[in-house]
Amino acid sequence: MIADVATSLGTDFYGLDESLTQEERQIRDKVREFCDRELIPVMNDYWDRAEFPFEMIPKFAELGIAGSTIQGYGCPGMSNLATGLVGMELARGDGSLNTFFGVHSGLAMGTIDILGSEEQKERWLPAMAKMEKIGAFGLTEPDHGSDAVALETMAEQDGDEWILNGKKKWIGNGSFADIIIIFARSMEDGQIKGFVLEKGDEGIEGFSAEIQTGKMGKRAVWQAELTLENVRVPAANKLVGANSFKDTSKVLTATRYGVAWEGVGHAIASYEAAVTYAKEREIFGRSEASYQLIQNKLANMLTEITNMQLMCFRLAELLDQGKMTPGMASMAKMNTAKKGKQVCSDARDILGGNGILLEYQIAKHLADMEVVYTYEGTDIVQSLILGREITGVQAFAPPRD
Incomplete structure (x- = not known):
């Protein structure tokens, strides 16, 4: 039943769910259920008070997803696609908790995995995989x-x-x-x-x-x-493999893949809320969803979400094949951040005044998308990384090292 939710609201319009393995689908559904049961009902209040929900950490740990694609050391060794879907579902549930988890599992654990020695991985990753150490x-x-x-x-x-x-x-x-x-x-x-x-x-x-x-x-x-x-x-x-900024960039390229999926999650949450609202809300004696302008807006929102999904699914394949370049990761992050922000904005518009209330979910996703648009490299930085691959010319200031 959980897996049917997205399909019922049309957010998997091109049937990409059919390409998932059973394991990927189970991981996605497990995280989706966790978000629906644990995060969505309570996180508006934490967000409003700017408080971190420390009691959620043990519940995160029970999911067994920390470390994502890392093999061994108590990590789940998930596929790149499953890892992306986890980020998408967590962002759909709550952007703050997705960032908390992304920093822990992607940036911190990912850095140790990519740049650490075998001894260093053995020393730190097992406790981090259990989320005993954050x-x-x-x-x-x-x-x-x-x-x-x-x-x-x-x-x-x-x-x-x-x-x-x-x-x-x-x-x-x-x-x-x-x-x-x-x-x-x-x-x-x-x-x-x-x-x-x-x-x-x-x-x-x-x-x-x-x-x-x-x-x-x-x-x-x-x-x-x-x-x-x-x-x-x-x-x-000292991490044995971290000896220049090029080494640091390896981590950033890998995590931009995950941030691209995050934009999809925020967009899906806002779109679903807008569709539900438009069907239930009556304006001038008829359903808001029956108006041409609303249907046109929803159609464009779904098109952008599908565009983002297709790019992220293909990027997962390229990553599996060892073919993902920094420019590819930057294109995906730039694209989903820009389109995700617009979808959230359009959804807020459909709800009118109610769109700024936390209880309708969209306002929080729109505000959080402003952060996604900036972190892990701004829109301009992503374009320059991509531009470097297009032209072969470095438009950044020359690196000091």
Whole structure:
């Protein structure tokens, strides 16, 4: 019955569900049911109060999806398509919790898997897969977002330790994470290195985190500004495969795939709410859904959703084949962020004044899509990554390393 919900409202208009394996369908349905049962009924209140629902973490853990495609270490080893569908369903349920999970499972665990040694993976991934340890990813800085390659957090080696100094901003889970990935520039060779900070019961000396407030979107996920003052990290906590910004980019390319699916999830949630509302709402004595302008708007919204789905499904295939390029990932993220934001906006318009009320769901998805449009690289940055593949010319400032 769960699997029939999307079909009944027409959000799988091209029958892509038929291409899923039984395992992929089971994973998708499990996450969808979790969102319908646990997230959607309560998350508006958390979002409104800008509070993080810590009691949801054990429930997330029970799903057994942390680590997504990672093989071994207690991770589920899901297909790339299943991983995308998980992100889509979580975004349909709640954007804040999807970001929390994406930071932990995709960015933090993904970084350790891509750039860590076998010993480092064995040390950190099993507890993270069980969500006994929560991860965060520290790249962005107060003065360096799109130009993260120019980051100013510094790392100096001192015997068998590294000393980190600097600031990070917009770090999801950063205020409460147990394992924090920090990227810093080596004072020795100027290259970007990756480090794992482990927060024990007594915290980390020289480390502080301040939760950022006043956000208009993703209000129920806590992002923090981190300060590192002579933070000492054991040399064994330097990620062996993180030695330049090119290494960092491997992680960002992989996670942009997931963010592309997130845009689809927000769009589907808003479209479904708009269709339901239009069928039930009467205006001038007749159903709102019976008006030509409303049907035209819904038709265009569904077309855009189908467009996004087809791109993401194909990207999953390319990723399976090892053929996904940074430009392909950027095209998908750019496309779904732009179209997803428009679908949410059109849905809000269909609901009129009610569209700005949280109880109708759409307002939250529209606000959260503004964040999706920006994070993991803005629309402009994605276009320049794609433009580089089109022309062979680097339009960014030359990398410092």
